[in-house]
Amino acid sequence: MVTGPDSLFVTLLILLYSLTSESERFEVLGPTEPIVAVTGDDIILPCYLKPNISAEDMTVDWRNLDFIDDLLYSYQNGKIIQKDQVPSYRGRTSLFQEELWRGNISLKLTRVQVTDEGRYECFTKTTSWYDGVKMEVFVKAVGSRPVVSIEGHREGGMGLVCQSEGWHPEPDLVWLDSKGVSLSAGPPETHRDLKGFYTVKQHVIVQETDTNRFTCRVQQRLINEEVETEVHIPSELFDYATTWRRSFIVSCCLGVITVIGSALTVYGIHMKKGELKQELFDLRKYVFQDIRRHAVDVTLDPDTAHPKLILSEDGKQVRLGEIKQDLPDIPKRFDYSPSVLGKEGFSSGRFYYEVQVKGKRWWTVGVAQEFVKRKGWITVNPEDGFWIVRLRDGKFRAIAEPMVPLSLRKKPQKVGVFVDYEAGQVSFFNVEARCHIYSFTGCTFTEKLHPFLTPGLNDDGQNSAPLVIRPVNFTD
Numbered sequence: 419m420v421t422g423p424d425s426l427f428v429t430l431l432i433l434l435y436s437l438t439s440e441s442e443r444f445e446v447l448g449p450t451e452p453i454v455a456v457t458g459d460d461i462i463l464p465c466y467l468k469p470n471i472s473a474e475d476m477t478v479d480w481r482n483l484d485f486i487d488d489l490l491y492s493y494q495n496g497k498i499i500q501k502d503q504v505p506s507y508r509g510r511t512s513l514f515q516e517e518l519w520r521g522n523i524s525l526k527l528t529r530v531q532v533t534d535e536g537r538y539e540c541f542t543k544t545t546s547w548y549d550g551v552k553m554e555v556f557v558k559a560v561g562s563r564p565v566v567s568i569e570g571h572r573e574g575g576m577g578l579v580c581q582s583e584g585w586h587p588e589p590d591l592v593w594l595d596s597k598g599v600s601l602s603a604g605p606p607e608t609h610r611d612l613k614g615f616y617t618v619k620q621h622v623i624v625q626e627t628d629t630n631r632f633t634c635r636v637q638q639r640l641i642n643e644e645v646e647t648e649v650h651i652p653s654e655l656f657d658y659a660t661t662w663r664r665s666f667i668v669s670c671c672l673g674v675i676t677v678i679g680s681a682l683t684v685y686g687i688h689m690k691k692g693e694l695k696q697e698l699f700d701l702r703k704y705v706f707q708d709i710r711r712h713a714v715d716v717t718l719d720p721d722t723a724h725p726k727l728i729l730s731e732d733g734k735q736v737r738l739g740e741i742k743q744d745l746p747d748i749p750k751r752f753d754y755s756p757s758v759l760g761k762e763g764f765s766s767g768r769f770y771y772e773v774q775v776k777g778k779r780w781w782t783v784g785v786a787q788e789f790v791k792r793k794g795w796i797t798v799n800p801e802d803g804f805w806i807v808r809l810r811d812g813k814f815r816a817i818a819e820p821m822v823p824l825s826l827r828k829k830p831q832k833v834g835v836f837v838d839y840e841a842g843q844v845s846f847f848n849v850e851a852r853c854h855i856y857s858f859t860g861c862t863f864t865e866k867l868h869p870f871l872t873p874g875l876n877d878d879g880q881n882s883a884p885l886v887i888r889p890v891n892f893t894d
Contacts, residue, residue, distance in 0.1 A: 444471055446523075446542050448551035454641075457559040457586070460528040465540035465551060467521030474518045477543050480511070480525050483552070484536035484810065488797050491525060502795040505819055506533065532557050532586045532614030533820050537811075558641040559615060561585035564634040566649045575623040576651055580634035583617035589638040593622045596629040610823055626656040706852045709836050709845075712770040713890035716760045716869050721750045722792070723758040727873070730884070733761070737884035738873050752792045756872055763788050763866030768838050771869055772849055772890055775809070776831040777883035780874025782808040782817075783833050785844055787865040805844040805858045806870060807833070816846075816856045824856055832888060839863055 445468040455461045463480075467473055480491040482504065490507040492499040500508070510528045517524075523542060527534065535557040541550035561584035569577035580591060588608060593601040603622035610616050624632055630651045637644035717733035725742040729735065736758055747753060760771075775781045782798075784806030791802065798804040799819050806817050807824065814824035826848070833855070834847035842861040847854055873885045 442544060442547050444468060444521075444542075444547065444549060446540060446549040446551045448540055448553045452554040452556050454556050454558060455527075455530045455534070457530055457532060457557060459530050460526065461530055461555075463525040463527060463538060463540070463553060463555070465523045465525065467523065467542065470521040472519045473521055473523050473542060475544075478513065478523045479539075479541045481539045481541070482507075482534075482536050483539055485797075489795050493523075502797065504797065505799075506531070530557060532559060535586075535614075557586060558638070558643070559584060559586040560638075560641075560643045560645070561589065561616070561618075561636065563645050564591075564636050564647040566634050566647050568649075568651065568655075569621070572623045575625045576655060577621065577623050578632065578634075578649065579619065579621045580636075580647070581617065581619040582636040582645065583615065585616040585618065585636070585638060586614055587638060587640055588616045589618055589636050591618045591620045591634065591636050593620065593624075594633040594635060595624075595627065596631040596633075598633075601632070610825065612820060612822060614820075614823065624651070626653065630656070706847065709770055709847070710834070710890050712768040712836065714762060714764070714769045714771055715889075716762060716771045716887045718758050718871070718887070719750075719761040719868075720758075721748060722752060724752045724754075724756040726756055727758055729758070734887040735884040736871055736873055737882060738876055740876070750792065752796075754794050755792075755796050755798075756875075757782075758871055759786060760869030760871075763868045764837065764839065765863075765866045766839050768836070770834060770836045770890070772832055772834045772888045773871065774832050774886040774888050778809070778874065778885070779812075779881045780810050781885055782806050782870070782872035782874065783835060783846070783885070784817075784870050785835065785837055785867045786870040787863065788868060789865055800858060800861060803865070804870065805861065807846050807856055808872075810874065814855075816858070818858075822856065826855065827851075827853075830855070835869070837867060839867065 447466045447468050449464050453461060453463065474496060478493040479489055481488070482490050485504060488504045489502050490504045491511040491513070492503070493513055512526050514522055514524060514526070523540060525540070535555055537552055537554050539550055539552050542548065561582045564580045564582040566578060566580045569579055571577070580593070582589070582591070591606055593603045595601055601622055601624065603620050607619040608616060618636060630653060631648060632651070633646050633648045635644060635646040718729055718736055720729050720733070723729055723736070725745045726739050728737050728739045738756055745751070752758070773783050775783070784804065787803035790796070790804060796802070798806060798817050801819065804817065808815050808817060814826050816822040816824060828848060828851050830848040830850070832849040834849045836845045836847065837843070842863065843857055843859050844861060845854065845857040871885050874881050876882055
């Protein structure tokens with residue numbers, strides 16, 4: 419039996435629910451399967467009210483959940499609200515306003531981009547009721563037909579290279595002989611541009627066959643797409659390679675004494691390469707240690723923390739709680755974005771701090787200007803005074819317009835943030851690996867900069883670990 423304040427709270431909730439008439443309640447329904455879109459096309463994100471009551475006097479908000487707090491479309495009191503709209507969606511989103519009276523609040527998204535891929539939410543509310551539904555959008559793009567080039571004679575065969583661009587998601591590239599058997603090739607080279615399109619490239623060395631026909635095939639199994647190019651190499655090119663090999667063998671025999679005499683030199687070169695590799699490692703270590711010498715003591719400011727955030731007594735840890743705390747809604751406090759700023763602000767020089775992100779699946783770390791927007795929906799781009807990187811749904815990104823995907827070899831357990839105020843630069847580092855993650859350059863700072871942290875949603879208990887401000891240990 420529930421007693422005390424909790425009992426009173428539950429009773430009030432039941433009373434409030436019972437006071438809401440059946441005619442005011444509704445459900446928001448959406449698709450049960452992911453929506454697959456093709457870049458450049460227009461798509462509709464279905465969303466309906468049940469029962470089919472009018473939404474003309476309701477608030478309808480659409481969000482891309484891969485953005486922290488940003489609206490991509492908002493309709494309130496018969497008007498379209500564009501103030502806090504994500505810039506990349508401006509001019510590309512609309513409701514079917516002639517259908518609002520029958521509960522159709524679907525969103526039309528035109529000229530689909532790769533960066534539109536993600537999770538979306540359709541949220542509707544009145545003065546007494548609200549509901550929402552989430553959906554997922556996958557974006558596919560079929561790339562160019564592979565371009566095959568002959569590189570020349572390589573190790574007794576013929577070197578070929580194949581390249582295809584404009585893909586999404588990331589494709590696979592395979593080399594095949596005339597019978598469709600896969601060939602052993604070099605490692606694939608993959609690059610993703612700022613718009614999210616993938617380019618894939620791979621080298622192979624082929625030997626002469628009965629047909630001398632080889633195929634480069636690029637395929638994306640998730641979207642069931644593939645393109646290929648076949649190339650035929652004239653036998654004369656292989657014949658030339660054979661002649662060249664014989665000449666090379668003769669030359670090697672005549673020059674055997676020279677080769678032996680050069681062996682010691684080669685050995686010395688290898689030794690120097692090893693020394694050089696160690697020197698480069700030491701240099702990287704030295705540079706990183708020099709950056710860490712600008713470490714500052716960071717304490718999180720409870721007056722800025724969203725009411726759901728729980729800070730440790732020493733102000734060095736933050737995690738997201740389950741319920742909002744009863745805290746004064748002062749101007750400094752974030753009231754929608756679950757974020758917090760550091761107490762310390764810096765308006766000149768260089769400073770550096772480190773945050774432990776170990777055990778987390780969702781986090782945001784960086785810096786923000788002192789007078790950034792704190793209330794309601796906020797955008798967190800450099801234009802709005804935020805310079806941050808983020809992990810969410812297994813994807814690392816630098817938050818800019820457009821977002822910058824980050825390809826990291828190792829998932830960082832501790833992130834270092836370095837700011838050079840006069841140089842207009844904010845850099846992020848994987849502390850354990852001593853490697854650079856990303857830098858914002860050419861920035862213009864007009865106010866003090868404060869550390870900025872968002873621990874992310876709890877995600878069914880799988881993201882409950884706190885973000886921890888760690889003292890900088892120069893012996894790490």
